[in-house]
Structures are given as structure tokens and as C-alpha cells.
Amino acid sequence: MIRIVIGGQMGKDDIKKTLVKLIGDKEVDIFIKNDLDAAMAIKNGEADYYIGACETGAGGALAMATALLGSTHTVTVASPSKVLSEEEIAEEINGKGKVAFGFTINTKDTVLPILVKYLVK
Amino acid sequence: MNVTTLINYVLIAAVGGVGSILANRGIAVFNDGLRPIMPEYLEGKITRKELAATSFAVSFGLIIGFGIPVSIGSTILVAHSILLAADIIGTWTPDTKWGTAMAGVVGAIYGIGLLFGLSTIVSLFKMLPFNFLPALSLLGGPILLAFCAFPALSVASQHGPKKGMITFGLTFLAYLLATKFGTFKVDGMTVTLNAIGMSLLVAMIAMIYFAAQIKGDGNSNAGLVNVFSKRVGRIKSNWIWLSIMGGLITASSSMLIIAVDVLPQQLLVKNQVMEAAIATFARAIGFIPLVFSTAIVTGVYGMAGTTIIFVIGLLLKGQPILAFLAGFVWMWIEVQALSATAKGLDKFPGLRDMGEHIRTSLQDTIAIALLIGAALACNKMAPNLGYFWVIGFWLLNKKAKKPLVDMAVGPIAAIVLGVLLNILRLIMLF
Numbered sequence: 001m002i003r004i005v006i007g008g009q010m011g012k013d014d015i016k017k018t019l020v021k022l023i024g025d026k027e028v029d030i031f032i033k034n035d036l037d038a039a040m041a042i043k044n045g046e047a048d049y050y051i052g053a054c055e056t057g058a059g060g061a062l063a064m065a066t067a068l069l070g071s072t073h074t075v076t077v078a079s080p081s082k083v084l085s086e087e088e089i090a091e092e093i094n095g096k097g098k099v100a101f102g103f104t105i106n107t108k109d110t111v112l113p114i115l116v117k118y119l120v121k
Numbered sequence: 122m123n124v125t126t127l128i129n130y131v132l133i134a135a136v137g138g139v140g141s142i143l144a145n146r147g148i149a150v151f152n153d154g155l156r157p158i159m160p161e162y163l164e165g166k167i168t169r170k171e172l173a174a175t176s177f178a179v180s181f182g183l184i185i186g187f188g189i190p191v192s193i194g195s196t197i198l199v200a201h202s203i204l205l206a207a208d209i210i211g212t213w214t215p216d217t218k219w220g221t222a223m224a225g226v227v228g229a230i231y232g233i234g235l236l237f238g239l240s241t242i243v244s245l246f247k248m249l250p251f252n253f254l255p256a257l258s259l260l261g262g263p264i265l266l267a268f269c270a271f272p273a274l275s276v277a278s279q280h281g282p283k284k285g286m287i288t289f290g291l292t293f294l295a296y297l298l299a300t301k302f303g304t305f306k307v308d309g310m311t312v313t314l315n316a317i318g319m320s321l322l323v324a325m326i327a328m329i330y331f332a333a334q335i336k337g338d339g340n341s342n343a344g345l346v347n348v349f350s351k352r353v354g355r356i357k358s359n360w361i362w363l364s365i366m367g368g369l370i371t372a373s374s375s376m377l378i379i380a381v382d383v384l385p386q387q388l389l390v391k392n393q394v395m396e397a398a399i400a401t402f403a404r405a406i407g408f409i410p411l412v413f414s415t416a417i418v419t420g421v422y423g424m425a426g427t428t429i430i431f432v433i434g435l436l437l438k439g440q441p442i443l444a445f446l447a448g449f450v451w452m453w454i455e456v457q458a459l460s461a462t463a464k465g466l467d468k469f470p471g472l473r474d475m476g477e478h479i480r481t482s483l484q485d486t487i488a489i490a491l492l493i494g495a496a497l498a499c500n501k502m503a504p505n506l507g508y509f510w511v512i513g514f515w516l517l518n519k520k521a522k523k524p525l526v527d528m529a530v531g532p533i534a535a536i537v538l539g540v541l542l543n544i545l546r547l548i549m550l551f
Contacts (some may be wrong), residue, residue: 009411010484013278021207034474036414037339045312046537055484055526058154058179060477066157067418071167076154083523102154106524
């Protein structure tokens with residue numbers, strides 16, 4: 001059972017809806033928390049992956065996760081100046097073992113399908 | 122050059138210079154996303170080069186995709202265009218005494234260049250064969266009252282659509298009542314209540330009332346304060362630098378050369394100073410929980426703190442010296458109250474969560490208002506073609522590989538159309 005926690009600042013309900021749609025009938029627990037509690041959930045082993053969005057993909061989306069988990073575990077997959085390609089995202093997840101992902105809210109539809117593809121197998 | 126212009130240039134140079142020094146020393150940065158990376162550098166987990174690369178990655182796009190474009194057409198800078206640049210300048214300069222001095226100089230030059238560049242662009246626009254500045258002023262029109270809708274949206278997303286509708290209704294009613302009965306005589310003096318201010322006040326009271334209903338006995342923030350007490354101590358030990366920066370930003374805000382975001386900036390362009398102050402305050406409430414919790418866990422403060430100093434500056438409009446002193450003292454208070462306020466937020470988890478709903482709903486409200494404003498502006502420039510342009514621009518941006526932030530789409534679309542129409546006029550197609 002994979003557990004995904006949605007933290008960050010923006011569009012959490014939309015992200016959850018999109019995730020549910022993308023994941024289909026695979027067994028995944030998705031819960032929404034505030035950014036602080038969401039980062040704590042990963043730290044305490046209550047969740048496997050953290051997903052968050054804001055206007056920069058790094059600030060509200062990932063700030064608390066980076067502060068609590070360290071930047072070795074977090075990655076901004078989409079910022080106003082750079083959107084990672086599918087290959088780059090795959091490498092961050094499989095190669096570098098990243099567990100927390102931040103992106104700009106208006107790249108939600110590009111980013112979430114790729115994340116789901118590599119996080120939920 | 123008159124005295125006011127001179128003061129403005131000195132202030133903007135000081136803001137850019139001191140801001141870059143703060144970032145260089147790792148005392149404060151403006152980007153909330155850069156803040157958590159700073160302690161990793163300070164503790165030697167990443168190199169200066171990696172820090173510089175990160176600061177560039179998280180800030181550059183916002184400067185050229187948001188800060189500067191929405192500042193074009195007026196001489197009021199959106200804070201992002203100078204303070205995010207200070208983040209970059211500060212982290213790109215070396216971590217040595219010379220590096221700090223260099224940061225100060227480069228930051229100051231950048232500030233001057235930015236203000237000079239914007240005023241030059243404004244004068245250049247006026248000389249164009251097709252002057253679209255008057256049309257551009259329509260851009261901020263819808264924002265004037267539309268932003269009063271954000272508390273209702275925020276309530277709806279936090280507490281459900283029913284309470285959102287109630288808040289919306291109350292806001293509407295408050296505006297009607299203030300317009301109809303808002304002017305009365307007290308001792309022969311005529312007092313006029315500001316209808317926008319009153320309706321926003323009612324809306325925000327409703328929003329805070331609903332959020333304060335959610336009581337809690339959590340201790341996440343208190344826990345953070347205890348675990349990270351050394352980092353809180355680091356912020357407090359840097360109070361003098363933070364207070365100086367606070368004073369400078371407040372003074373610049375009082376001279377109306379920097380606004381914290383596009384909403385107050387557009388209100389200031391329309392000379393609605395009081396509304397801009399209220400809007401800035403509403404925005405600050407949304408940022409307090411985020412600024413405080415990231416500050417506590419990182420030991421690095423926000424360059425403008427909770428951004429309340431911008432409100433103080435607007436209230437002290439035209440009095441830069443008084444504003445400097447007030448901003449200096451206010452930053453000191455903020456820094457001292459850091460732990461206590463963060464612990465206090467634990468008791469009202471509804472208020473803490475309210476922050477993120479406020480930010481999301483403000484951004485949505487501003488984006489829509491600016492989109493409609495841009496449609497009106499573009500249609501004034503080129504009837505009918507303008508609507509095609511703006512709507513197409515907005516929808517295509519959504520499909521772009523690197524989409525602009527929603528708030529910037531309207532203003533950028535309008536400016537691009539203005540420039541394009543000038544080119545078309547030159548080749549006699551328009």
C-alpha cells in the first residue's frame with residue numbers, strides 16, 4: 001500500500017481529484033494535510049511520498065519539506081523557469097531517491113501523470 | 122532631478138544593496154523556497170555554487186516572468202523584481218568580506234538600473250507612434266472592488282460553499298450599505314466611509330470568525346520552536362540588520378516606489394492608497410504562518426518579514442524618515458515575537474490553515490481580475506481583436522512548456538499586444 005500526502009499551499013483538492021483519477025483502482029492512500037504536518041508525516045514514516053504545489057514550485061510547495069527532510073529528499077519538478085522532462089523526473093525518483101515533489105500549480109496536468117507513473121507501479 | 126526623485130533613487134539603491142548583503146550573509150532571503158536551502162549551505166551540506174544555482178532557479182523565472190512585466194507601464198516596482206534579484210545577487214557573490222561588499226554594490230546598482238529602466242520605458246512608450254499607456258491603465262480596473270471577493274472564496278475552500286456564499290452575501294451587503302448610508306455628519310464635519318474598505322473589513326471579519334471557531338491543542342509549531350531554538354536565536358541575533366532592511370522597505374513603500382504584490386501595485390497606480398494598504402494587510406495575514414514556520418526551522422528570516430511593513434509604509438505615505446523609524450521598530454518587534462506568535466498559532470489551527478486558503482484565493486481573484494482588465498485594455502487598443510488576443514494568450518499559456526504564472530498572463534498579454542500594434546502600425550497593417 002502506497003501512501004501519498006498532499007502538502008504545499010495551492011489547489012490541494014484539485015490535486016487529490018486528479019491523483020484519484022490517474023491512479024484508478026490501484027491501492028493508494030491519499031491524504032491532505034497542511035505543509036508542516038505533511039512533511040512531519042514523511043519524517044515519521046506515516047506517508048511515503050509528499051506532493052505539493054504553489055506559485056514557485058519551491059516556496060509554499062516544498063519549503064517545510066525541504067527544511068525537515070533536507071534537500072537530498074526533495075525536488076522541484078516544475079518552477080516558473082524550468083519544467084523537468086519525464087526522463088529527469090524518473091531519474092530524480094529512481095536514481096536519487098527523492099520522496100517529496102513540488103511544482104507550480106499551473107503545471108499540474110503535465111506533472112501529475114508523470115509522477116503517478118513512476119510513484120505508483 | 123528634483124528632491125523626491127533623488128530620495129527615490131537613494132532608497133531603491135539602499136533596498137537593493139542591503140537586501141543583497143542580507144542574502145549574502147544568509148541573514149534573510151525573500152523567496153520562501155530559497156529559505157530552506159540556506160541552512161544546508163550554512164551547515165556545509167551543499168556548496169556555494171549549488172546554493173547560487175538553486176537561488177537562480179527558483180527566482181529568475183519569477184523576476185522576468187512576473188516582477189518586471191507587471192511593473193512595466195508604471196514606476197511602482199513589484200517587490201519581487203528587486204527583492205528576488207537581491208536573493209540572486211547575494212548568493213552569487215562570494216561568502217567573504219569582499220563578497221559582501223560586492224553584493225552591496227551590485228545590489229545598489231541593480232536597484233538604480235531597475236528604477237531608471239522602468240521610468241525610461243514609460244517615457245519611451247509615450248513617444249511610440251501608437252501610445253498604448255492610456256489603454257494599459259484599464260488593466261487594474263476590475264481589481265478595485267473584485268479583490269473584496271477573495272475572503273468569500275477563501276471561506277468556501279476552507280469551510281465549504283455554504284459559508285462561502287454567506288460571506289459573499291455579507292460583503293455585497295456591506296458595500297451597498299456603505300455606499301448608501303456611509304456619508305454622515307459628525308459635529309458639522311462630513312465623514313465618508315470607504316465602501317471598498319468597509320466591505321473588505323466585513324468579509325475579513327467573517328473569514329477570521331469562521332477560522333477561529335476551529336480550536337485545537339496541537340503543538341506542531343511549539344515543537345518546532347523547541348527543536349530549532351538555536352535557529353530562532355540566530356534570527357534574533359541578526360535583529361539590527363533585519364531592522365535596517367525593514368526601515369528601508371517601509372520608507373520605499375511610503376514613497377510609493379515598491380509594492381508587495383501586483384494587487385496593491387495596481388491599486389496604487391489608480392492612486393487608491395488606502396485600498397492598497399488594506400489589500401497589503403489582507404495579503405500579509407495569509408503569509409504570516411508560512412513566513413514564521415519557515416523562519417523557525419531555517420534560522421533565515423524573510424527580507425520583508427511578514428510584509429506588514431509595506432502596510433506601515435503606505436499609512437505613512439510621503440514621510441520616508443518617519444516610515445524608516447516605524448519599519449525599523451516593527452521588524453524588531455516581529456523578530457522578538459517570533460516564537461510566541463508561532464506557539465500561539467497552535468491554539469488556532471483554523472487560523473494557521475487560513476493562510477494557505479487566503480493565498481490561493483487571492484491569487485485566483487487577482488488572476489481573473491487582471492485577465493478581465495487585460496481584455497478591456499486590449500479591446501481599447503484594438504477593438505474585438507483585443508478579446509481574441511487575450512483569451513487566446515491565456516488559454517495557450519496553459520499549454521505552454523513553461524507557463525507564466527496566472528497573475529502575469531493578463532499584464533504581459535496587454536504589453537505584448539501594445540508593442541505588436543506599434544510594429545504593425547510601422548508597416549501600416551494597423
